[in-house]
Amino acid sequence: MKKLHNSIEATIEQLNNDDSPWIVGFSGGKDSSLVIQILISAFCQLPVSKRKKLYVFYCDTGVEIPVLKDYIKNTLERIRKEGRALGVDISVKAIKPAVKDRYFVKVIGRGYPPPTNIFRWCTDRLRIDPIQVAIKQYVGDGEATVILGTRFSESGERDKILKANALDKPYLFKQQGHQKTTLFCPIVDFTAEDVWEGLLCIKGVSAIDLHLISKIYKEISGECPIIRLPETNPCSKGRFGCWTCTVVRKDKASKNLILNGYKSLEPLYEFREWLLSIRDEIEFRCTVRRNGQGGLGPFRLSARVKILEMLIAAQEASGHNLISDAELSEIYRLWQLDKDNSNYAEDLNKHLANQSTRTQQSCAGV
Missing domain, CATH: 3.40.50.620 (HUPs)
Known part of the structure; x- marks a missing residue:
């Protein structure tokens, strides 16, 4: 070759x-x-x-x-x-x-x-x-x-x-x-x-165990033999990546693994699909960005609580460890920072009203 x-x-x-x-x-x-x-x-x-x-x-x-x-x-x-x-x-x-x-x-x-x-x-x-x-x-x-x-x-x-x-x-x-x-x-x-x-x-x-990696790709991508190796048909498609990936619209890798018997991935797949479905929903996203400009901003605090609840549920249902104690501690710390931050706002109209109030107080010498 x-x-x-x-x-x-x-x-x-x-x-x-x-x-x-x-x-x-x-x-x-x-x-x-x-x-x-x-x-x-x-x-x-x-x-x-x-x-x-x-x-x-x-x-x-x-x-x-x-x-x-x-x-x-x-x-x-x-x-x-x-x-x-x-x-x-x-x-x-x-x-x-x-x-x-x-x-x-x-x-x-x-x-x-x-x-x-x-x-x-x-x-x-x-x-x-x-x-x-x-x-x-x-x-x-x-x-x-x-x-x-x-x-x-x-x-x-x-x-x-x-x-x-x-x-x-x-x-x-x-x-x-x-x-x-x-x-x-x-x-x-x-x-x-x-x-x-x-x-x-x-x-x-x-x-590199060629037969094993071929088998894994076949399970990830279904049928797509490219060349015939002894005792197996490897596939070129499929990916070794993140189960949370929303850059791709459809997570074919996890779906095909589930179809090939890896049932413990079902809760992860369902969580990923749900997370993708709420990504741009106004119910879950702030209408003001962290720089104070209008537009789809971060997830609201209530949405972040809901996402964590859904993730923990997926963890318990799947038996896979999906989030560490260190990550949870950092998440709780970041939540508290937003709660304590007077500049944090979730809705543009409230943010503009707060800005106006602060400007008036400043002009009045308060």
Whole structure:
């Protein structure tokens, strides 16, 4: 496979010429799994003196699809062990966002509406920022190379971002807002079919259980065989992502997992559907934004209480731990801040009336 050969060769060349620490963003999905295989294969073709330490960061956002977490945890351990067996120093880290930035703290505590394509606040706070914090923590403040399984043709928006940030050398991109970070994307020109073929073609790397990941994708996406592997039909569609995701209109991943027997996800799916349905309802949203301007603002306090009640109900019904004590404490603290804040308003007319009253009192010298 020419693309795979070129990718491995480019990875070897980059390792020979790049003295900065290397960090891999691993999600457990097919793309990041192939990247791991390419990296281990490339490392094994280098002399021992050139085999730098490799950091594998899995960003545990707190809202990943629960039934996939065990698979990801086990795969991370397999990656670490295989690296050790092959003479590659691989450090595996599960990274979490700061409590203040976690999904439910933002939605239930601060009243953020669930993300949309226009207001996609989740990616930076749940994935990019935690990785940047981890880079500083583990490799310092210098330059770093982050290796990702990002590809062209995944979406029109993704293509525009990649093209805008491409560097002169193939596979290399700059990361917006982080000048010291360079992105190396060894499968950027792969199609989904190429990814599955690459996973099949690489020999001598066993950390990725190809049959298991194929089975998971089949359960996530239903029927969509791309290439036939021994004893299974893998699928290219489906995603390893957040069960709360409202950027997509329909959560086909969770729905298909439920249809394939993962019934504990039903309460999560129903909660997500309900949250999406109330996102823009005036009954649940303030009519004044936090900057004092009119328009759909944060969720009202009463709505945030209701959302938390529904989330706790989903947690109890599913048996999955959906929110931590630390997140609950931060949510209660943020609620109290809004209650104590004289500038906090939920309705524009009341906000304007309060402003007028304060202006009159100021003019009267009160």
